[in-house]
Amino acid sequence: MQNFDNAAVSTQLAHVRIVMVNTTLPANIGSALRAMKTMGLSKLVLVAPKTYPHPDIDALAAGATDLIEQIEIVSSLEEAIADCHLVFGTSARSRTIPWPLLDVRPAANLAMQAISEKNQEVAIVFGREDRGLTNEELALANYHLTIPVNTDYGVLNVAQAIQIVCYEMRMAILEHSTTASAQQEQAMPVTAEEQMQWDEPLVTxxxxxxxxxxxxxxxxxxxxxxxxxxxxxxxxxxxxxxxxxxxxxxxxxxxxxxxxxxxxxxxxxxxxxxxxxxx
Incomplete structure (x- = not known):
């Protein structure tokens, strides 16, 4: 097994925030925190949660209670993603109008590329337990993110979905770190285009x-x-x-x-x- 610099990985993952919209069950918030900490993420933003605070959050966080103190509570999704450059809205439903749709793995790779190369802030937005995100909320995202589940039984609760997304984010940054190290060791020449940095920051x-x-x-x-x-x-x-x-x-x-x-x-x-x- 390879050894990775946890501090470096955490620094990259600090650019990723998990956003939960109108969460009804406090237990899902606690489970989400546990899923996040397991994979090295720490920033959770709650948009108008139905019940907060609640003892079930502490109970289900189980070892990740330190992240509770870092939770940010906001009143709208617009506020939750205001300073972000790249936003993924999670969705399992087809929409009236096609939207750029990515499976979770390529979405994670895109997110890590945006962080590593452009130092962007990334948000992954999860909707309500019973009906997900509205069309208006999904329209605030750059991409729609989906998890390729078993079509015969595609049932994931929000905490399970967050666990999968956090895992893919961690794997993407570990793969990126491994590839970057290998490229440095090989000292391969790069083109002027590959070396060019964007001259203006992207808008939020x-x-x-x-x-x-x-x-x-x-x-x-x-x-x-x-x-x-x-x-x-x-x-x-x-x-x-x-x-x-x-x-x-x-x-x-x-x-x-x-x-x-x-x-x-x-x-x-x-x-x-x-x-x-x-x-």
């Missing part, structure tokens, strides 16, 4: 929640769509930009375009006598 979910209303209002102002009957357009646009992951410069560029289009549409824009610096 909080910034994107300001971006989408601005874009939709701009489209309504130019009568591109009817805000009273938007159909699936807003959801498709969320899917598009969630998949792209804008950086800070792209974000401000597009919002500047939206503002200019709105001003042109309502006749309030006055052409400057000097050319604006577009760089």
């Amino acid at each position: 979910q909080q910034q994107m929640q300001q971006f989408y209303p601005h874009m939709q209002q701009m489209l309504a102002d130019i009568e591109f769509f009817d805000p009273e009957n938007p159909r699936l357009l807003p959801l498709r646009l969320r899917r598009l930009f969630g998949r792209i992951q804008l950086d800070r410069m792209e974000y401000h560029l597009l919002r500047g375009v939206f503002t200019r289009v709105q001003a042109l549409s309502n006749g309030t824009w006055k052409k400057s006598t000097h050319r604006e610096d577009q760089n």
